[in-house]
Structure formats: structure tokens, C-alpha cells
Amino acid sequence: MKKNSIILLKSTLGRLPLYYCYLEEMMKNGEEYVSSAVLAQSLSINPVQVRKDLASVSSVPGRPKLGFKTNQLYNDIKSHLGYDNYDEAVLVGVGSLGKVLMKYNGFTNYGLEIIAGFDANPTSKQVGGKAVMSIDMIESFLQRFNIKIGIIAVPSSEAQKVADLLVSNGVQAIWNFAPATLRLPDNVLIKNENLAASLAALTTELRRRN
Amino acid sequence: MKKNSIILLKSTLGRLPLYYCYLEEMMKNGEEYVSSAVLAQSLSINPVQVRKDLASVSSVPGRPKLGFKTNQLYNDIKSHLGYDNYDEAVLVGVGSLGKVLMKYNGFTNYGLEIIAGFDANPTSKQVGGKAVMSIDMIESFLQRFNIKIGIIAVPSSEAQKVADLLVSNGVQAIWNFAPATLRLPDNVLIKNENLAASLAALTTELRRRN
DNA sequence: TAGATTGTTAATCGATTAACAATC
């Protein structure tokens, strides 16, 4: 409640999802209180930094000797990250990766839902309980439901075309799994998910250590 | 050749894969030279930063008026990131996500290969041309092939058990797709791939803008 | 009360950006 509208540091914003995810587990384990020290230790973050981060998001200050109420803190972070409002996304490219994403049920806790899939040649009418439609239907769908988020899981060769189609129908943020650099207007947000690069970063770090 | 052993800034190391990926495309398009300005523009990075990054990795300095030779620069980055040496990984949990990863052929350019999959109940002998074996075989396999990298794509409830199994057989780095916080010795590297959090970060940024 | 834990102010550190000289 208190300082919900304060602008957070970018770095803090990047760490909040880590706390959120960890707190979720603690709640499952029935832990009523959590201290900054425990979070710091578990997530390998400097304790002072954790305290600063928590101080900037918690509506109720932490209590010396006890720490923070787990579910209180969880909800504070949730609201700061906007996970308590729902956002709807569409997915294009219902291949094997697309299907995994449509079936994935972890999005709910993050205020997200993939509401439909589109494909040039739909092989099934439904995946994960959500409709799969022909790509021909996407324009009217995006406009009718005012969709702002698109997920691209098509082959690289199709990615730019799909991106253009999404953007010209009002999509403002794109999560791209195709290993292609998309050219988009500056006002469109893009996040490239390069799985190979992601794994490679881990091995680079491993080598650096050895 | 020149300064291959110089230690790079962490921030530079984080940007190299972006350059690498973009240069790969430029090579496909037959672009012989690339300037720092083009890279900066395309990737939305400050031009001075790009020049600094490139200066710290390029074996041959960029030429005023021309820029860098695309394939020369590509190879320099490749060697700095260690993508020219192969690393082998195993994957545990050959479900729908696991299969996608085993079939994914983008790892090659990043010096990586998933050499086998393991599952408690293998439903196929082979996926993406790689053997799928029973989890019972993993201990001897890891030791025999001296595997350092493990990928976890099992349900959350199994993730810790699998992680322990990997680590106790010599694995030093884990790429974890299960939404669980794993407890591991400090010397083991872990990268959590939380797809929901990843997409949520995009929407958080989108909201911040609006 | 004593001790643990929070929260804040100041110091340090690293990364980014600006200005400019060097080069083809």
C-alpha cells in the first residue's frame, strides 16, 4: 500500500522475480517469516542489497528479530511486478516448441496467459486447452481482443514476416524464439530468447572459472 | 591472436553473444565489412561501447572508413567465447520440453552438444539422433565420458534429486528448466531458465513504459 | 536487557557516456 508507486531501480526490478520465485517455495513449505539474510544466502545476493530491495517494495516494514511475513512480502512483490493483473498473449508457430509453451502452466503466477495459438498449417484444433487457428485469422483476432504481446516460435525464415504482422496489428512486445535479429520500430519491445546462447553463457562462465 | 588471453569486462562478455549472433546473419547475407556504428544501431547499444568491446576482442584492428572484416571479427568473438571448443552435455527428463532441446540444432554454433538424454521411463530410444537411456545408466555414463554440464528438464518435484545425482558424478554446471530453487554446493554453477519469469519481464517493461 | 535483524547514509566500485586524437 505505502510506496507502491515509487519507481524502483532497474537492478532491483531485475532481482524481484528471484525473490518472488523463492518466496513462492517458502510459502509452499509453510514458512511464515523470512529474513533478508536467508534470501541473500539462498540466492547468492549481497545481504545489504536484499535489505535495500525489500525495503523499497515492502508495504509493511520488516520486523527486527523476525523478518518479513512471507505471504505479505510475496504479495507486495507481486503487485510491484504487476503479476496481479492479467496480460494476454498470442503465440505464432505451433510446432514442437510452440506446443510446449502452450501447455506450460507456469505463466499463471506471473499474470500471463497465452490465449491462442496460430500456425500456417494447424495440425490440431487445440493445445493445452487453447484454440489453435490458421494464421489467416490472426489480424482480426489481435484487433478484436486488443492483444499487446506476441510470441514467435516459427522458423527463422518466417520470423520477420510474422513480427511485422503482429506489430501492424497493435502488438507492442515480442518474445522471439527464432534465432534471427528482427527489425522493428523503436517503440516495440523485443526480447530474444536464444536457447543456445543461454546455455553457452553457462559454459563460458564455467571455463572462466577453471 | 594478439590479445586473446586478456580478461574481458563482465559487461563486455555479456554483449559478445549479441554481436556474434548478428555477425552470423551478416555473413549469411554476404556482408564483407561491418562497422561498429551498424552493430550499435542494430542492437541498440551505445556506439562507443561497441567500439570498446570490439577493440578488446579483435585480433586485427578495425580500419577507419571500412570497419571490421565480418568473418574475422566473428571468429575472434567465437574464440573469446570458447565456441570453437566443444562441450558435451547430458539432458535429464525427455518429456516434451526435453525433446525440443534434444532436437534443437542451434547449439552447434555455440560449441555445444547434447550427447544423450536420460529419463525415468524412456518412451523412445532416440530423439534428434541422440540416444535416450534409462536414468539408471546415468552414473556410469557421466563418469565414463567425464561430462561437466547437465540440463534438467524434469518436473520440479524431481529436480533436486536429479541435480544431486549429476553433481555427485562430476557435473559442474547445471541448466535448470524446473521452476525450483536448487540447493547445490557453491562450486557448482547453476542457471535457472524460468520461461514464465522471462516473459513476465517483458510485460513488466511494457507496463513501465506505458 | 541483550541480541538479532532491519533500514539508511556514505564510500567504493564498475560500467557507461562524452570528448577527442589517431588513422586510413
Add this chain to the structure above:
DNA sequence: TAGATTGTTAATCGATTAACAATC
């Protein structure tokens, strides 16, 4: 040569860490 581009040095900025006071 003139102009474009690189590469470096210095200034700014932001984030992390250290020190410490406040609180239950």
C-alpha cells in the same frame, strides 16, 4: 585532401558494498 571511422582518455553515472544507527 577531406571525411569517415576507429580507439583512448577523462567525466559521469548508477549500482554495490561497508559502516552504523534504529528497532523490536
